[in-house]
Amino acid sequence: MISTADFRNGIVIIENGELMELVEFQHVKPGKGGAFVRTKQKNVITGRVLERTYRSGEKFEEARLVETPHQYLYSDGDLFYFMHHETFEQIPVGPNIVGDKSDWLKENDEVSLLLYEGKVISLSLPITVTLKITRCDPGVQGDRASGGTKPATLETGATIQVPLFVNEGDTVKVDTRTGAYIERVST
Numbered sequence: 001m002i003s004t005a006d007f008r009n010g011i012v013i014i015e016n017g018e019l020m021e022l023v024e025f026q027h028v029k030p031g032k033g034g035a036f037v038r039t040k041q042k043n044v045i046t047g048r049v050l051e052r053t054y055r056s057g058e059k060f061e062e063a064r065l066v067e068t069p070h071q072y073l074y075s076d077g078d079l080f081y082f083m084h085h086e087t088f089e090q091i092p093v094g095p096n097i098v099g100d101k102s103d104w105l106k107e108n109d110e111v112s113l114l115l116y117e118g119k120v121i122s123l124s125l126p127i128t129v130t131l132k133i134t135r136c137d138p139g140v141q142g143d144r145a146s147g148g149t150k151p152a153t154l155e156t157g158a159t160i161q162v163p164l165f166v167n168e169g170d171t172v173k174v175d176t177r178t179g180a181y182i183e184r185v186s187t
Helices: 095-104
Strands: 012-015 018-028 036-043 049-055 059-062 065-075 080-084 090-093 110-116 119-124 128-136 149-154 159-163 171-175 180-185
Touching (some): 080 095, 090 119, 095 119, 149 171, 159 180
Antiparallel strands (some): 012 018, 036 049, 065 080, 065 110, 080 090, 110 119, 128 149, 128 171, 149 159, 171 180
16 A cells, blocks of 8 residues: 555556556645645556545555566557567557557567556557568658658558658668657668
């Protein structure tokens, strides 16, 4: 059990049977009345963000989450398969858990699966991935005050905006959190 005094960003508590991650919190001591804690929480399963207020000293159960390294193997259309590094056990994960992160998954990539009571509840990708551009129109220079961009399709099927000098067949580094182009990688 943890109290509101133990709150820190990123911890996961169990409230009403749901896993809630603390995104931010603030201890408030008004001039009149008792102290309280104002929080912003994200439901780990659904991603819904809520704002809640608690009395100072209230107690909660902390969720014990296990993060394990896995290797992405393949997708058969319905499920995504990951292999544990030590046991070589293959774990199927549904598209509802992988979600939009499938845009950045390439076979043999290293990822971390977040488990709660033996069930996969989330997937953690590296901050950047290196992917090859499979389709990209040639860039046309014109009159513009700053650098222009054009759409490019990556080997995973995702489409991102890249600078005009990037061509089909180039390899680029992409930020998995925002989907933004970072740089062209020389091969």
